Amino acid sequence: MSLIFQNYLLSYGKINISIITYYEILSGLKHKNAQKRMESFVDFCQKAAILPLTIDAVNISAEIYAQTRKDGHPIDDIDLLIAGIAISNHLVLSTHNEKHFKHIEGLEITDWSKGDQK
Numbered sequence: 001m002s003l004i005f006q007n008y009l010l011s012y013g014k015i016n017i018s019i020i021t022y023y024e025i026l027s028g029l030k031h032k033n034a035q036k037r038m039e040s041f042v043d044f045c046q047k048a049a050i051l052p053l054t055i056d057a058v059n060i061s062a063e064i065y066a067q068t069r070k071d072g073h074p075i076d077d078i079d080l081l082i083a084g085i086a087i088s089n090h091l092v093l094s095t096h097n098e099k100h101f102k103h104i105e106g107l108e109i110t111d112w113s114k115g116d117q118k
Contacts, residue, residue, distance in 0.1 A: 015048045018085040020078055022050055051085050060084040064104055073103040083107050 009015065022045065029038040061084030068075050075083075079100045086093040087107055094112040095101055101109045 009047065016051050016089070016091060017045065017048045018051045018082050019053055020081045020085065024078060051089055053081060053085060054088060057081065057084040057088040060087050064107075067105065068103055071103065075100060075104070 025041055026038065029041060058081070061080045064075070064080050064083055065077075068080075083093060083101060083104050092108045092110055093101060094110050096111055096113045098109055098111055101107060
């Protein structure tokens with residue numbers, strides 16, 4: 001587990017991961033046949049809260065989809081669902097890819113690589 005996540009766990013006691021993020025990471029590791037990393041990830045997730053995709057999150061994601069398309073900043077469906085889960089759970093989204101999320105109204109983001117967790 002990285003030092004950033006260890007420090008986060010010390011400060012906050014748990015990490016929330018959307019089921020969509022879980023899927024993204026797990027499928028990438030399976031594709032690479034990275035068995036040791038996959039085992040580490042699954043072990044890490046034992047300490048995390050895996051947030052489900054709910055009807056509320058899907059409704060929020062659909063609104064974001066419509067708004068970002070209208071504004072000319074379309075976002076991939078996976079990222080829309082991750083954002084919808086974060087907003088529906090009243091959470092700050094921690095990402096190293098702020099570009100994908102910065103145009104989403106009502107979503108608070110932070111870059112985990114900068115150590116500025118909230």
